[in-house]
């Protein structure tokens with residue numbers, strides 16, 4: 081089984097993805113970590129040195145390489161992954177895609193510390209600016225995220241809840 085986690089920065093894709101991989105005894109990959117490894121530099125450095133378009137190309141290529149390499153895994157994508165280069169079609173066509181749906185106010189709470197290492201959010205320094213940035217980003221991305229066949233809300237995104245969701249989904253499909 082390939083399980084893909086999608087959603088906004090701060091939704092918990094990396095955190096929950098790692099826990100789900102342990103629970104399912106599957107390899108875990110974080111797409112940002114894979115890009116960092118291939119490139120030998122951080123996501124923030126890639127954005128600063130090469131710009132977003134270059135990052136999106138590397139992201140698309142790395143996604144395809146990971147999918148080809150591993151027939152079974154849990155993959156935490158980056159927040160923008162499903163929105164560029166037909167990546168969502170790759171996800172939908174090769175595994176189960178789960179959208180972690182988290183309200184902007186909760187994302188702000190989680191990200192206030194970490195925005196500096198997330199280049200798309202870095203210009204938003206205070207809570208009001210971060211809220212505005214996340215609102216705009218979510219509005220633009222909703223059309224992609226909402227195509228995921230599986231979704232869970234912030235409050236119910238435990239490992240056990242996802243396992244239950246997935247087993248119901250697998251028996252019904």
Ligand SMILES: Nc1ncnc2c1ncn2[C@@H]1O[C@H](COP(=O)(O)OP(=O)(O)O)[C@@H](O)[C@H]1O
Nearest residue numbers: 087088089090091092093094095096156190194
């Ligand atoms: N369920 C949760 N409840 C509270 N905080 C969380 C939860 N999941 C993740 N976090 C925190 O939110 C931040 C972003 O989590 P992360 O897994 O990196 O999200 P993503 O990979 O979706 O950007 C981290 O500081 C993490 O500890």
Ligand SMILES: O=C(O)C1=C[C@@H](OP(=O)(O)O)[C@@H](O)[C@H](O)C1
Nearest residue numbers: 088089090112158159160198199
């Ligand atoms: O939302 C985005 O466009 C991005 C999210 C980041 O991943 P997280 O969602 O894990 O923060 C990372 O891929 C990059 O900084 C771009």
Ligand SMILES: [Mg+2]
Nearest residue numbers: 093094156157
């Ligand atoms: Mg992440």
